[in-house]
Amino acid sequence: MGKPPGGTKSATSVRARTSRVWKTGLFTALVIVSNVAGNAFLSWGMKRTEAGAALPIPAFLVPFLSPVVWLGIALLIVWMLSRMTLLSWADLSFVVPVTSLGYVLNVAAGAFLLGEAVDGKRWLGALLIVAGSVITGLTIHDQTRVHPAGKGAGALEPRQ
Amino acid sequence: MTWAYLALMVLATTASEVLQSWDMKRHGEVDDFRPGALAGVIGRFLRRLPIIASIGFLAISFFAFLKLLEMADLSFAVPASAASIVLETILARLILKEHVHWQRWCGTALVAAGVALILT
Known part of the structure:
Protein backbone atom coordinates (compact mmCIF):
# COMPACT_ATOMS: atom_id res chain seq x y z
CA MET A 1 0.00 0.00 0.00
CA GLY A 2 1.47 3.34 -1.06
CA LYS A 3 0.93 6.75 0.45
CA PRO A 4 -2.27 8.53 -0.58
CA PRO A 5 -1.67 11.26 -3.22
CA GLY A 6 -2.76 13.93 -0.73
CA GLY A 7 0.03 12.88 1.66
CA THR A 8 2.73 13.23 -1.05
CA LYS A 9 1.44 16.67 -1.99
CA SER A 10 1.46 17.68 1.65
CA ALA A 11 5.09 16.48 2.11
CA THR A 12 6.13 18.43 -1.01
CA SER A 13 4.38 21.52 0.31
CA VAL A 14 6.14 21.22 3.70
CA ARG A 15 9.53 20.81 1.93
CA ALA A 16 8.84 23.86 -0.26
CA ARG A 17 7.84 25.86 2.80
CA THR A 18 10.94 24.83 4.80
CA SER A 19 13.19 25.61 1.84
CA ARG A 20 11.57 29.05 1.47
CA VAL A 21 12.16 29.84 5.17
CA TRP A 22 15.87 28.86 4.89
CA LYS A 23 16.30 30.83 1.68
CA THR A 24 14.66 33.88 3.28
CA GLY A 25 16.94 33.63 6.35
CA LEU A 26 20.11 33.25 4.25
CA PHE A 27 19.36 36.20 1.97
CA THR A 28 18.27 38.36 4.91
CA ALA A 29 21.68 37.71 6.58
CA LEU A 30 23.56 38.51 3.34
CA VAL A 31 21.61 41.77 2.93
CA ILE A 32 22.42 42.88 6.50
CA VAL A 33 26.16 41.97 6.50
CA SER A 34 26.93 43.51 3.09
CA ASN A 35 25.07 46.71 4.09
CA VAL A 36 26.92 47.24 7.39
CA ALA A 37 30.38 46.47 5.95
CA GLY A 38 29.73 48.60 2.84
CA ASN A 39 28.55 51.62 4.87
CA ALA A 40 31.49 51.38 7.28
CA PHE A 41 34.04 51.35 4.44
CA LEU A 42 32.26 54.25 2.70
CA SER A 43 32.10 56.35 5.86
CA TRP A 44 35.80 55.75 6.54
CA GLY A 45 36.76 56.54 2.94
CA MET A 46 34.54 59.64 2.55
CA LYS A 47 36.14 61.37 5.55
CA ARG A 48 39.66 60.80 4.20
CA THR A 49 39.61 62.34 0.73
CA GLU A 50 41.95 65.29 1.47
CA ALA A 51 44.84 63.69 -0.43
CA GLY A 52 42.94 63.81 -3.73
CA ALA A 53 41.54 67.33 -3.20
CA ALA A 54 44.65 68.95 -4.73
CA LEU A 55 44.31 67.03 -8.00
CA PRO A 56 42.90 68.82 -11.11
CA ILE A 57 39.62 66.84 -11.21
CA PRO A 58 36.02 67.80 -10.33
CA ALA A 59 35.37 67.68 -6.57
CA PHE A 60 32.58 65.09 -6.84
CA LEU A 61 35.04 62.62 -8.41
CA VAL A 62 37.64 62.92 -5.63
CA PRO A 63 36.09 60.24 -3.36
CA PHE A 64 36.29 57.74 -6.22
CA LEU A 65 40.11 57.85 -6.10
CA SER A 66 39.98 55.93 -2.82
CA PRO A 67 40.12 52.10 -2.99
CA VAL A 68 38.26 52.00 0.36
CA VAL A 69 35.34 53.91 -1.20
CA TRP A 70 35.31 51.40 -4.08
CA LEU A 71 35.31 48.49 -1.63
CA GLY A 72 32.30 50.08 0.10
CA ILE A 73 30.56 50.52 -3.27
CA ALA A 74 31.26 46.87 -4.23
CA LEU A 75 29.72 45.66 -0.96
CA LEU A 76 26.68 47.90 -1.49
CA ILE A 77 26.24 46.38 -4.97
CA VAL A 78 26.17 42.93 -3.30
CA TRP A 79 23.62 44.40 -0.86
CA MET A 80 21.42 45.75 -3.66
CA LEU A 81 21.44 42.54 -5.74
CA SER A 82 20.78 40.28 -2.74
CA ARG A 83 17.97 42.58 -1.63
CA MET A 84 16.35 42.60 -5.08
CA THR A 85 16.52 38.80 -5.11
CA LEU A 86 14.89 38.63 -1.66
CA LEU A 87 12.16 41.01 -2.85
CA SER A 88 11.31 38.60 -5.68
CA TRP A 89 9.43 36.40 -3.18
CA ALA A 90 9.15 38.36 0.08
CA ASP A 91 6.83 41.30 0.84
CA LEU A 92 8.39 44.77 0.96
CA SER A 93 6.63 45.30 4.29
CA PHE A 94 8.62 42.29 5.62
CA VAL A 95 12.00 42.93 3.95
CA VAL A 96 12.32 46.60 4.89
CA PRO A 97 11.78 46.32 8.65
CA VAL A 98 13.58 42.99 9.19
CA THR A 99 16.74 44.06 7.36
CA SER A 100 16.71 47.22 9.44
CA LEU A 101 18.55 45.14 12.07
CA GLY A 102 21.51 46.53 10.17
CA TYR A 103 20.76 49.99 11.59
CA VAL A 104 21.96 49.11 15.08
CA LEU A 105 24.96 47.27 13.63
CA ASN A 106 25.83 50.45 11.71
CA VAL A 107 25.72 52.43 14.98
CA ALA A 108 27.98 49.78 16.56
CA ALA A 109 30.37 50.01 13.58
CA GLY A 110 30.44 53.80 13.98
CA ALA A 111 31.15 53.56 17.70
CA ARG A 122 21.40 57.42 19.62
CA TRP A 123 21.85 53.92 21.07
CA LEU A 124 18.28 53.95 22.42
CA GLY A 125 16.96 55.08 19.03
CA ALA A 126 18.87 52.29 17.31
CA LEU A 127 17.58 49.75 19.85
CA LEU A 128 13.99 50.87 19.21
CA ILE A 129 14.62 50.27 15.51
CA VAL A 130 15.86 46.75 16.34
CA ALA A 131 12.82 46.13 18.56
CA GLY A 132 10.60 47.12 15.66
CA SER A 133 12.57 44.77 13.40
CA VAL A 134 12.22 41.82 15.79
CA ILE A 135 8.45 42.29 16.06
CA THR A 136 8.26 42.36 12.27
CA GLY A 137 10.53 39.29 12.02
CA LEU A 138 7.97 37.31 14.01
CA THR A 139 5.72 37.47 10.94
CA ILE A 140 8.30 35.57 8.78
CA HIS A 141 5.90 32.66 8.15
CA ASP A 142 3.64 35.06 6.28
CA GLN A 143 6.27 34.82 3.52
CA THR A 144 6.08 31.07 3.00
CA ARG A 145 2.69 30.52 1.41
CA VAL A 146 3.06 29.38 -2.18
CA HIS A 147 0.16 29.89 -4.57
CA PRO A 148 -0.85 26.64 -6.39
CA ALA A 149 -0.40 28.45 -9.71
CA GLY A 150 3.35 28.66 -9.01
CA LYS A 151 5.48 31.49 -10.37
CA GLY A 152 4.59 34.86 -11.79
CA ALA A 153 2.52 37.81 -10.68
CA GLY A 154 0.23 36.87 -7.82
CA ALA A 155 2.30 33.77 -6.93
CA LEU A 156 2.43 35.03 -3.37
CA GLU A 157 -0.83 35.84 -1.75
CA PRO A 158 -0.99 37.65 1.54
CA ARG A 159 -2.41 35.75 4.47
CA GLN A 160 -5.73 37.33 5.35
CA MET B 1 22.56 70.94 4.24
CA THR B 2 22.68 67.74 6.30
CA TRP B 3 18.86 67.77 6.58
CA ALA B 4 18.40 68.46 2.86
CA TYR B 5 20.61 65.50 1.92
CA LEU B 6 18.81 63.31 4.48
CA ALA B 7 15.36 64.23 3.07
CA LEU B 8 16.54 63.66 -0.52
CA MET B 9 17.97 60.28 0.43
CA VAL B 10 14.79 59.16 2.24
CA LEU B 11 12.44 60.18 -0.60
CA ALA B 12 14.62 58.66 -3.34
CA THR B 13 15.06 55.41 -1.38
CA THR B 14 11.30 55.11 -0.89
CA ALA B 15 10.57 55.64 -4.59
CA SER B 16 13.26 53.14 -5.60
CA GLU B 17 12.11 50.37 -3.27
CA VAL B 18 8.41 50.65 -4.04
CA LEU B 19 9.22 50.45 -7.77
CA GLN B 20 11.60 47.48 -7.23
CA SER B 21 9.13 45.52 -5.16
CA TRP B 22 6.27 46.18 -7.57
CA ASP B 23 8.21 45.07 -10.65
CA MET B 24 10.04 42.11 -9.06
CA LYS B 25 6.67 40.62 -8.06
CA ARG B 26 5.46 41.06 -11.65
CA HIS B 27 8.63 39.27 -12.83
CA GLY B 28 8.10 36.33 -10.48
CA GLU B 29 10.21 34.50 -7.92
CA VAL B 30 13.93 33.94 -8.60
CA ASP B 31 14.63 30.27 -7.81
CA ASP B 32 17.55 29.29 -10.08
CA PHE B 33 20.87 30.44 -8.61
CA ARG B 34 23.29 28.92 -11.17
CA PRO B 35 25.64 31.65 -12.52
CA GLY B 36 24.28 31.47 -16.09
CA ALA B 37 20.68 31.66 -14.95
CA LEU B 38 21.46 34.52 -12.57
CA ALA B 39 23.21 36.45 -15.37
CA GLY B 40 20.10 35.95 -17.53
CA VAL B 41 17.84 37.21 -14.74
CA ILE B 42 20.03 40.32 -14.21
CA GLY B 43 19.99 40.93 -17.99
CA ARG B 44 16.18 40.75 -18.02
CA PHE B 45 15.93 43.08 -15.00
CA LEU B 46 18.03 45.70 -16.77
CA ARG B 47 15.55 45.84 -19.66
CA ARG B 48 12.54 46.58 -17.43
CA LEU B 49 11.60 50.27 -17.22
CA PRO B 50 10.46 50.28 -13.54
CA ILE B 51 13.73 48.57 -12.54
CA ILE B 52 15.74 51.12 -14.55
CA ALA B 53 13.78 53.95 -12.85
CA SER B 54 14.35 52.33 -9.45
CA ILE B 55 18.09 52.19 -10.16
CA GLY B 56 17.96 55.91 -11.09
CA PHE B 57 16.32 56.75 -7.76
CA LEU B 58 18.83 54.49 -6.02
CA ALA B 59 21.68 56.45 -7.64
CA ILE B 60 20.18 59.75 -6.37
CA SER B 61 19.81 58.20 -2.94
CA PHE B 62 23.40 56.89 -3.05
CA PHE B 63 24.98 60.24 -3.92
CA ALA B 64 22.89 61.97 -1.22
CA PHE B 65 24.11 59.29 1.20
CA LEU B 66 27.76 59.86 0.21
CA LYS B 67 27.39 63.60 0.91
CA LEU B 68 25.67 62.79 4.20
CA LEU B 69 28.53 60.49 5.23
CA GLU B 70 30.99 63.25 4.42
CA MET B 71 29.18 65.64 6.79
CA ALA B 72 27.77 63.41 9.52
CA ASP B 73 28.63 60.34 11.61
CA LEU B 74 27.80 56.88 10.28
CA SER B 75 25.97 56.28 13.58
CA PHE B 76 23.66 59.23 12.75
CA ALA B 77 23.31 58.97 8.97
CA VAL B 78 22.27 55.32 8.76
CA PRO B 79 19.67 55.15 11.58
CA ALA B 80 18.20 58.54 10.52
CA SER B 81 17.63 57.15 7.03
CA ALA B 82 15.30 54.53 8.60
CA ALA B 83 12.60 57.20 8.23
CA SER B 84 12.04 55.64 4.81
CA ILE B 85 10.69 52.49 6.52
CA VAL B 86 7.59 54.28 7.72
CA LEU B 87 6.91 55.79 4.29
CA GLU B 88 7.54 52.45 2.56
CA THR B 89 5.24 50.46 4.85
CA ILE B 90 2.44 52.94 4.23
CA LEU B 91 3.04 52.82 0.46
CA ALA B 92 3.27 49.00 0.54
CA ARG B 93 -0.29 49.01 1.90
CA LEU B 94 -1.64 51.82 -0.30
CA ILE B 95 0.09 51.18 -3.64
CA LEU B 96 1.30 47.55 -3.59
CA LYS B 97 -1.90 46.43 -1.79
CA GLU B 98 0.11 44.21 0.57
CA HIS B 99 -1.63 42.84 3.61
CA VAL B 100 0.35 44.47 6.42
CA HIS B 101 -0.05 42.37 9.57
CA TRP B 102 -0.81 44.34 12.75
CA GLN B 103 2.53 43.12 14.17
CA ARG B 104 4.32 44.75 11.23
CA TRP B 105 2.49 48.01 11.91
CA CYS B 106 3.64 47.84 15.57
CA GLY B 107 7.22 47.11 14.46
CA THR B 108 7.13 50.02 12.04
CA ALA B 109 5.81 52.34 14.79
CA LEU B 110 8.76 51.37 17.02
CA VAL B 111 11.19 52.04 14.18
CA ALA B 112 9.56 55.45 13.72
CA ALA B 113 9.99 56.20 17.44
CA GLY B 114 13.66 55.21 17.23
CA VAL B 115 14.26 57.49 14.25
CA ALA B 116 12.48 60.37 16.00
CA LEU B 117 14.78 59.92 19.00
CA ILE B 118 17.88 60.06 16.79
CA LEU B 119 16.67 63.13 14.87
CA THR B 120 15.70 65.21 17.93
Whole structure:
Protein backbone atom coordinates (compact mmCIF):
# COMPACT_ATOMS: atom_id res chain seq x y z
CA MET A 1 0.00 0.00 0.00
CA GLY A 2 1.47 3.34 -1.06
CA LYS A 3 0.93 6.75 0.45
CA PRO A 4 -2.27 8.53 -0.58
CA PRO A 5 -1.67 11.26 -3.22
CA GLY A 6 -2.76 13.93 -0.73
CA GLY A 7 0.03 12.88 1.66
CA THR A 8 2.73 13.23 -1.05
CA LYS A 9 1.44 16.67 -1.99
CA SER A 10 1.46 17.68 1.65
CA ALA A 11 5.09 16.48 2.11
CA THR A 12 6.13 18.43 -1.01
CA SER A 13 4.38 21.52 0.31
CA VAL A 14 6.14 21.22 3.70
CA ARG A 15 9.53 20.81 1.93
CA ALA A 16 8.84 23.86 -0.26
CA ARG A 17 7.84 25.86 2.80
CA THR A 18 10.94 24.83 4.80
CA SER A 19 13.19 25.61 1.84
CA ARG A 20 11.57 29.05 1.47
CA VAL A 21 12.16 29.84 5.17
CA TRP A 22 15.87 28.86 4.89
CA LYS A 23 16.30 30.83 1.68
CA THR A 24 14.66 33.88 3.28
CA GLY A 25 16.94 33.63 6.35
CA LEU A 26 20.11 33.25 4.25
CA PHE A 27 19.36 36.20 1.97
CA THR A 28 18.27 38.36 4.91
CA ALA A 29 21.68 37.71 6.58
CA LEU A 30 23.56 38.51 3.34
CA VAL A 31 21.61 41.77 2.93
CA ILE A 32 22.42 42.88 6.50
CA VAL A 33 26.16 41.97 6.50
CA SER A 34 26.93 43.51 3.09
CA ASN A 35 25.07 46.71 4.09
CA VAL A 36 26.92 47.24 7.39
CA ALA A 37 30.38 46.47 5.95
CA GLY A 38 29.73 48.60 2.84
CA ASN A 39 28.55 51.62 4.87
CA ALA A 40 31.49 51.38 7.28
CA PHE A 41 34.04 51.35 4.44
CA LEU A 42 32.26 54.25 2.70
CA SER A 43 32.10 56.35 5.86
CA TRP A 44 35.80 55.75 6.54
CA GLY A 45 36.76 56.54 2.94
CA MET A 46 34.54 59.64 2.55
CA LYS A 47 36.14 61.37 5.55
CA ARG A 48 39.66 60.80 4.20
CA THR A 49 39.61 62.34 0.73
CA GLU A 50 41.95 65.29 1.47
CA ALA A 51 44.84 63.69 -0.43
CA GLY A 52 42.94 63.81 -3.73
CA ALA A 53 41.54 67.33 -3.20
CA ALA A 54 44.65 68.95 -4.73
CA LEU A 55 44.31 67.03 -8.00
CA PRO A 56 42.90 68.82 -11.11
CA ILE A 57 39.62 66.84 -11.21
CA PRO A 58 36.02 67.80 -10.33
CA ALA A 59 35.37 67.68 -6.57
CA PHE A 60 32.58 65.09 -6.84
CA LEU A 61 35.04 62.62 -8.41
CA VAL A 62 37.64 62.92 -5.63
CA PRO A 63 36.09 60.24 -3.36
CA PHE A 64 36.29 57.74 -6.22
CA LEU A 65 40.11 57.85 -6.10
CA SER A 66 39.98 55.93 -2.82
CA PRO A 67 40.12 52.10 -2.99
CA VAL A 68 38.26 52.00 0.36
CA VAL A 69 35.34 53.91 -1.20
CA TRP A 70 35.31 51.40 -4.08
CA LEU A 71 35.31 48.49 -1.63
CA GLY A 72 32.30 50.08 0.10
CA ILE A 73 30.56 50.52 -3.27
CA ALA A 74 31.26 46.87 -4.23
CA LEU A 75 29.72 45.66 -0.96
CA LEU A 76 26.68 47.90 -1.49
CA ILE A 77 26.24 46.38 -4.97
CA VAL A 78 26.17 42.93 -3.30
CA TRP A 79 23.62 44.40 -0.86
CA MET A 80 21.42 45.75 -3.66
CA LEU A 81 21.44 42.54 -5.74
CA SER A 82 20.78 40.28 -2.74
CA ARG A 83 17.97 42.58 -1.63
CA MET A 84 16.35 42.60 -5.08
CA THR A 85 16.52 38.80 -5.11
CA LEU A 86 14.89 38.63 -1.66
CA LEU A 87 12.16 41.01 -2.85
CA SER A 88 11.31 38.60 -5.68
CA TRP A 89 9.43 36.40 -3.18
CA ALA A 90 9.15 38.36 0.08
CA ASP A 91 6.83 41.30 0.84
CA LEU A 92 8.39 44.77 0.96
CA SER A 93 6.63 45.30 4.29
CA PHE A 94 8.62 42.29 5.62
CA VAL A 95 12.00 42.93 3.95
CA VAL A 96 12.32 46.60 4.89
CA PRO A 97 11.78 46.32 8.65
CA VAL A 98 13.58 42.99 9.19
CA THR A 99 16.74 44.06 7.36
CA SER A 100 16.71 47.22 9.44
CA LEU A 101 18.55 45.14 12.07
CA GLY A 102 21.51 46.53 10.17
CA TYR A 103 20.76 49.99 11.59
CA VAL A 104 21.96 49.11 15.08
CA LEU A 105 24.96 47.27 13.63
CA ASN A 106 25.83 50.45 11.71
CA VAL A 107 25.72 52.43 14.98
CA ALA A 108 27.98 49.78 16.56
CA ALA A 109 30.37 50.01 13.58
CA GLY A 110 30.44 53.80 13.98
CA ALA A 111 31.15 53.56 17.70
CA PHE A 112 33.62 50.66 17.79
CA LEU A 113 35.32 50.69 14.38
CA LEU A 114 35.25 54.37 13.40
CA GLY A 115 35.63 55.82 16.91
CA GLU A 116 32.51 58.04 16.76
CA ALA A 117 31.08 59.49 19.98
CA VAL A 118 27.67 57.80 20.26
CA ASP A 119 25.42 59.11 23.04
CA GLY A 120 22.72 57.20 24.92
CA LYS A 121 19.89 58.72 22.85
CA ARG A 122 21.40 57.42 19.62
CA TRP A 123 21.85 53.92 21.07
CA LEU A 124 18.28 53.95 22.42
CA GLY A 125 16.96 55.08 19.03
CA ALA A 126 18.87 52.29 17.31
CA LEU A 127 17.58 49.75 19.85
CA LEU A 128 13.99 50.87 19.21
CA ILE A 129 14.62 50.27 15.51
CA VAL A 130 15.86 46.75 16.34
CA ALA A 131 12.82 46.13 18.56
CA GLY A 132 10.60 47.12 15.66
CA SER A 133 12.57 44.77 13.40
CA VAL A 134 12.22 41.82 15.79
CA ILE A 135 8.45 42.29 16.06
CA THR A 136 8.26 42.36 12.27
CA GLY A 137 10.53 39.29 12.02
CA LEU A 138 7.97 37.31 14.01
CA THR A 139 5.72 37.47 10.94
CA ILE A 140 8.30 35.57 8.78
CA HIS A 141 5.90 32.66 8.15
CA ASP A 142 3.64 35.06 6.28
CA GLN A 143 6.27 34.82 3.52
CA THR A 144 6.08 31.07 3.00
CA ARG A 145 2.69 30.52 1.41
CA VAL A 146 3.06 29.38 -2.18
CA HIS A 147 0.16 29.89 -4.57
CA PRO A 148 -0.85 26.64 -6.39
CA ALA A 149 -0.40 28.45 -9.71
CA GLY A 150 3.35 28.66 -9.01
CA LYS A 151 5.48 31.49 -10.37
CA GLY A 152 4.59 34.86 -11.79
CA ALA A 153 2.52 37.81 -10.68
CA GLY A 154 0.23 36.87 -7.82
CA ALA A 155 2.30 33.77 -6.93
CA LEU A 156 2.43 35.03 -3.37
CA GLU A 157 -0.83 35.84 -1.75
CA PRO A 158 -0.99 37.65 1.54
CA ARG A 159 -2.41 35.75 4.47
CA GLN A 160 -5.73 37.33 5.35
CA MET B 1 22.56 70.94 4.24
CA THR B 2 22.68 67.74 6.30
CA TRP B 3 18.86 67.77 6.58
CA ALA B 4 18.40 68.46 2.86
CA TYR B 5 20.61 65.50 1.92
CA LEU B 6 18.81 63.31 4.48
CA ALA B 7 15.36 64.23 3.07
CA LEU B 8 16.54 63.66 -0.52
CA MET B 9 17.97 60.28 0.43
CA VAL B 10 14.79 59.16 2.24
CA LEU B 11 12.44 60.18 -0.60
CA ALA B 12 14.62 58.66 -3.34
CA THR B 13 15.06 55.41 -1.38
CA THR B 14 11.30 55.11 -0.89
CA ALA B 15 10.57 55.64 -4.59
CA SER B 16 13.26 53.14 -5.60
CA GLU B 17 12.11 50.37 -3.27
CA VAL B 18 8.41 50.65 -4.04
CA LEU B 19 9.22 50.45 -7.77
CA GLN B 20 11.60 47.48 -7.23
CA SER B 21 9.13 45.52 -5.16
CA TRP B 22 6.27 46.18 -7.57
CA ASP B 23 8.21 45.07 -10.65
CA MET B 24 10.04 42.11 -9.06
CA LYS B 25 6.67 40.62 -8.06
CA ARG B 26 5.46 41.06 -11.65
CA HIS B 27 8.63 39.27 -12.83
CA GLY B 28 8.10 36.33 -10.48
CA GLU B 29 10.21 34.50 -7.92
CA VAL B 30 13.93 33.94 -8.60
CA ASP B 31 14.63 30.27 -7.81
CA ASP B 32 17.55 29.29 -10.08
CA PHE B 33 20.87 30.44 -8.61
CA ARG B 34 23.29 28.92 -11.17
CA PRO B 35 25.64 31.65 -12.52
CA GLY B 36 24.28 31.47 -16.09
CA ALA B 37 20.68 31.66 -14.95
CA LEU B 38 21.46 34.52 -12.57
CA ALA B 39 23.21 36.45 -15.37
CA GLY B 40 20.10 35.95 -17.53
CA VAL B 41 17.84 37.21 -14.74
CA ILE B 42 20.03 40.32 -14.21
CA GLY B 43 19.99 40.93 -17.99
CA ARG B 44 16.18 40.75 -18.02
CA PHE B 45 15.93 43.08 -15.00
CA LEU B 46 18.03 45.70 -16.77
CA ARG B 47 15.55 45.84 -19.66
CA ARG B 48 12.54 46.58 -17.43
CA LEU B 49 11.60 50.27 -17.22
CA PRO B 50 10.46 50.28 -13.54
CA ILE B 51 13.73 48.57 -12.54
CA ILE B 52 15.74 51.12 -14.55
CA ALA B 53 13.78 53.95 -12.85
CA SER B 54 14.35 52.33 -9.45
CA ILE B 55 18.09 52.19 -10.16
CA GLY B 56 17.96 55.91 -11.09
CA PHE B 57 16.32 56.75 -7.76
CA LEU B 58 18.83 54.49 -6.02
CA ALA B 59 21.68 56.45 -7.64
CA ILE B 60 20.18 59.75 -6.37
CA SER B 61 19.81 58.20 -2.94
CA PHE B 62 23.40 56.89 -3.05
CA PHE B 63 24.98 60.24 -3.92
CA ALA B 64 22.89 61.97 -1.22
CA PHE B 65 24.11 59.29 1.20
CA LEU B 66 27.76 59.86 0.21
CA LYS B 67 27.39 63.60 0.91
CA LEU B 68 25.67 62.79 4.20
CA LEU B 69 28.53 60.49 5.23
CA GLU B 70 30.99 63.25 4.42
CA MET B 71 29.18 65.64 6.79
CA ALA B 72 27.77 63.41 9.52
CA ASP B 73 28.63 60.34 11.61
CA LEU B 74 27.80 56.88 10.28
CA SER B 75 25.97 56.28 13.58
CA PHE B 76 23.66 59.23 12.75
CA ALA B 77 23.31 58.97 8.97
CA VAL B 78 22.27 55.32 8.76
CA PRO B 79 19.67 55.15 11.58
CA ALA B 80 18.20 58.54 10.52
CA SER B 81 17.63 57.15 7.03
CA ALA B 82 15.30 54.53 8.60
CA ALA B 83 12.60 57.20 8.23
CA SER B 84 12.04 55.64 4.81
CA ILE B 85 10.69 52.49 6.52
CA VAL B 86 7.59 54.28 7.72
CA LEU B 87 6.91 55.79 4.29
CA GLU B 88 7.54 52.45 2.56
CA THR B 89 5.24 50.46 4.85
CA ILE B 90 2.44 52.94 4.23
CA LEU B 91 3.04 52.82 0.46
CA ALA B 92 3.27 49.00 0.54
CA ARG B 93 -0.29 49.01 1.90
CA LEU B 94 -1.64 51.82 -0.30
CA ILE B 95 0.09 51.18 -3.64
CA LEU B 96 1.30 47.55 -3.59
CA LYS B 97 -1.90 46.43 -1.79
CA GLU B 98 0.11 44.21 0.57
CA HIS B 99 -1.63 42.84 3.61
CA VAL B 100 0.35 44.47 6.42
CA HIS B 101 -0.05 42.37 9.57
CA TRP B 102 -0.81 44.34 12.75
CA GLN B 103 2.53 43.12 14.17
CA ARG B 104 4.32 44.75 11.23
CA TRP B 105 2.49 48.01 11.91
CA CYS B 106 3.64 47.84 15.57
CA GLY B 107 7.22 47.11 14.46
CA THR B 108 7.13 50.02 12.04
CA ALA B 109 5.81 52.34 14.79
CA LEU B 110 8.76 51.37 17.02
CA VAL B 111 11.19 52.04 14.18
CA ALA B 112 9.56 55.45 13.72
CA ALA B 113 9.99 56.20 17.44
CA GLY B 114 13.66 55.21 17.23
CA VAL B 115 14.26 57.49 14.25
CA ALA B 116 12.48 60.37 16.00
CA LEU B 117 14.78 59.92 19.00
CA ILE B 118 17.88 60.06 16.79
CA LEU B 119 16.67 63.13 14.87
CA THR B 120 15.70 65.21 17.93
